[in-house]
Amino acid sequence: MAKIVQLISKNCGKIKPDSVTDYVNAGGYAGLKKAMEIGPAQIVEEVKKSKLMGRGGAGYPTGKKWEQGYVRKTVFEYVVCNGDEGEPGTYKDKLILSQNPLLLMEGMTIAAYIFGIKEGYIYVRGEYYGLKEMLNNAIKNAVEANYLGKNIMGTDFSFNIHVVWGAGAYVCGENTALLESIEGRSGRPRQKPPYLSQEGLYKKPTIFQNVETYSNIPYIVEHGGDEYASYGTECSGGTKLVCLSGNVINKGVYEVPFGTPIRELVYSLGGGVSNGRKLKFVQLGGSSGACFTEEKLDTPMCYKALKDNELKLGSGALLVVDDSNCVIDFLKTITGFFIHESCGKCTPCREGNTRIYEILDRFSKGRGKPEDIDDLYRLSNLMDITSFCGLGQAATTALKDCLKYMREEFDEHIEGKCRAGVCNLT
Amino acid sequence: MNKTALLSQLDEIIEKYGGLKDNLLQILLDLQKVSGHNYLPEECLEEISSQLNLPLSKVYEVATFYSMFNHEPKGKYIIEICNSAPCHVEGADDLTQLFEDVLGIKVGEITTDGIFSLQHSSCFGACDISPAIKIGTEVYGNLTKEKIEEIIKEYRGE
The missing domain is CATH 3.40.30.10 (Glutaredoxin)
Known part of the structure; x- marks a missing residue:
């Protein structure tokens, strides 16, 4: 049985999200208090021990990142939070932002305290604009209660948080594109290096993490990195918010410890495939994530085990796809999404997605040819190697996996057959 | 809403955001909300360009990059x-x-x-x-x- 362990989601839905009183009564700000007792060096140590990896998708160890900045005595100017979760099927940051934003803000405040940073930004995707008033109230209430603003909790540490809104652009989830957007420009990614710890927001060194990553910090500081790590596996500490979507009975966001097998997420938490259908495949990590079938379902959710199986956790979105769906039709949806979301800066991504869509469209109309499959491989490899940012590089992950695990469906379409009966093969 | 009223609302929005270039995106979001037809009228973009001291091409570039912005009147x-x-x-x-x-x-x-x-x-x-x-x-x-x-x-x- 998959178990739910609520380290960061336990107060979601139970407290008034913008109420500091509710938050404190539920144990809030204990992490910040402890942080001020133990001091920056020890906080960094606890985060390191926690084996917390960035929850936005890249999975870089947070403690390592912070330690590098701390040891090098980097003068960080900004704390930025990525609340632009745009990977289809991902709605975990929405859970925190809408139901316990003060937890995120406490985490950001602790990060700011380590480096003596005065200004913080939360960039939230425009699709969540309905949360604007509540988030502004939460900040206002935290300032009034002296957990934000000047001389926090009577110390000489001051920190402000601003909320900035996106306006519908998946690419802004890429960290440099997000910073461009905060600065009021189009969200086109910057060249890296320099990295954000060298040149981030307004070209100043910037601490940059995902909503979920910051939200883990208060727990880690309050209870210690070792305890947090103990919930997870050898290499991946703590818990992860996973988002179940698609053809599964119990869709929703669940907090589960690392090490939980993917199969348990689908069948135990998710209750299995809906409408009595059979599982065709799952896609892990959103539309840029890997697609895999039954045979890899026992892989535990752990950064290392997934990597060993050529999979990636990404954002933690788990899309279940049943056998009433057609692989070609599914890939057309995925590629259509990337055509819409490509920023147009680099040619491989801008053109590649469109060319792939054209080929897939031919398959779906019974006009696919065997040599088209070679073209699909060639285009996807080219995009992987030559695209400017992660968007184009990962846009064809699903295509490559589907070719690998479900190649026979491509061949069937060439022969004029769609086993799911979705495509109109005239 | 008539154009004069909309332009005066735009003045308020720009003022609320301190007339700062960095807040262009936020200004556009607010403008679209009050436009009545869920879009960014061209004369408003011109006004933003002059008030923020940004070339119109830059304002237009940002306004057309993000998919939530519309450039023709939409339904209510x-x-x-x-x-x-x-x-x-x-x-x-x-x-x-x-x-x-x-x-x-x-x-x-x-x-x-x-x-x-x-x-x-x-x-x-x-x-x-x-x-x-x-x-x-x-x-x-x-x-x-x-x-x-x-x-x-x-x-x-x-």
Whole structure:
């Protein structure tokens, strides 16, 4: 049985999200208090021990990142939070932002305290604009209660948080594109290096993490990195918010410890495939994530085990796809999404997605040819190697996996057959 | 809203954001909200360009980069149907068909009374109630034809 362990989601839905009183009564700000007792060096140590990896998708160890900045005595100017979760099927940051934003803000405040940073930004995707008033109230209430603003909790540490809104652009989830957007420009990614710890927001060194990553910090500081790590596996500490979507009975966001097998997420938490259908495949990590079938379902959710199986956790979105769906039709949806979301800066991504869509469209109309499959491989490899940012590089992950695990469906379409009966093969 | 009133509202918005270039995106979001027809009128973009001291081409570049901004008048309410993978596998195409039937328009069109626009959208994180739609900041899911008709009636004020 998959178990739910609520380290960061336990107060979601139970407290008034913008109420500091509710938050404190539920144990809030204990992490910040402890942080001020133990001091920056020890906080960094606890985060390191926690084996917390960035929850936005890249999975870089947070403690390592912070330690590098701390040891090098980097003068960080900004704390930025990525609340632009745009990977289809991902709605975990929405859970925190809408139901316990003060937890995120406490985490950001602790990060700011380590480096003596005065200004913080939360960039939230425009699709969540309905949360604007509540988030502004939460900040206002935290300032009034002296957990934000000047001389926090009577110390000489001051920190402000601003909320900035996106306006519908998946690419802004890429960290440099997000910073461009905060600065009021189009969200086109910057060249890296320099990295954000060298040149981030307004070209100043910037601490940059995902909503979920910051939200883990208060727990880690309050209870210690070792305890947090103990919930997870050898290499991946703590818990992860996973988002179940698609053809599964119990869709929703669940907090589960690392090490939980993917199969348990689908069948135990998710209750299995809906409408009595059979599982065709799952896609892990959103539309840029890997697609895999039954045979890899026992892989535990752990950064290392997934990597060993050529999979990636990404954002933690788990899309279940049943056998009433057609692989070609599914890939057309995925590629259509990337055509819409490509920023147009680099040619491989801008053109590649469109060319792939054209080929897939031919398959779906019974006009696919065997040599088209070679073209699909060639285009996807080219995009992987030559695209400017992660968007184009990962846009064809699903295509490559589907070719690998479900190649026979491509061949069937060439022969004029769609086993799911979705495509109109005239 | 007439143009003079809209331009004076725009002045207030720009002032609220300190007339700073960095806040261009936020200014555009607020402007579209008060425009009445969910779009960014060209004369407003010109006004923003002059007040923020930004070339019009830059303002236009940002205004056309983000998919939530419209450049022609839309319906009073925009019905956005998610067509990303999680909603797609749960029947977003059928849902689109239902809306097209109930409203008598195709995706991309506006109802003759100017109340509704119908369009597709990338995932907005309502995957737990997929296939989902969004009208402004309100999200609806687990929809049937009856529910859709009810929602439409409600927005029409019938």
